[in-house]
Amino acid sequence: MNRDQIRGASRHLKGRAQTALGGLTGDPARQVRGAVNQVAGGAQYAYGRARGRAETFADDGRHLAHEARNRADHLIDDGRHLVRGVGRRGADYGRRAMRSVDGNRTRSLMGLAALAFATGWLVRRTR
Numbered sequence: 001m002n003r004d005q006i007r008g009a010s011r012h013l014k015g016r017a018q019t020a021l022g023g024l025t026g027d028p029a030r031q032v033r034g035a036v037n038q039v040a041g042g043a044q045y046a047y048g049r050a051r052g053r054a055e056t057f058a059d060d061g062r063h064l065a066h067e068a069r070n071r072a073d074h075l076i077d078d079g080r081h082l083v084r085g086v087g088r089r090g091a092d093y094g095r096r097a098m099r100s101v102d103g104n105r106t107r108s109l110m111g112l113a114a115l116a117f118a119t120g121w122l123v124r125r126t127r
Contacts, residue, residue: 002055004048012041 015037022030101108 002048002052004051005045006048008041008043008045008048010041011044012038015039015041 015034018034018037019031020034022028022032022034
């Protein structure tokens with residue numbers, strides 16, 4: 001409960017007491033002041049309640065934003081770790097391929113020639 005809710009509730013009760021006292025004493029001015037205080041107190045209480053809910057929503061939003069940022073940071077770290085692993089594997093495969101090509105130069109040259117011929121044959125307009 002915040003300050004506006006407490007003040008609004010107390011003003012509302014004060015207005016009810018004034019209205020009742022004005023009715024007992026026959027004082028219409030006091031009854032009107034009491035009714036005004038009741039309405040104003042109810043409005044202030046409603047404002048305090050709405051303000052409290054807004055503060056709660058803002059706190060929840062801050063918490064959710066903080067949690068989302070933490071999760072995003074973890075995802076980024078996981079992604080970086082995976083990229084490093086893929087880079088290492090790619091480098092390993094590249095080294096293996098180069099060793100294979102170096103060990104079999106004639107086969108590699110003939111394979112590249114066959115690949116170039118097939119690509120040229122597929123790209124030409126008339127077959």
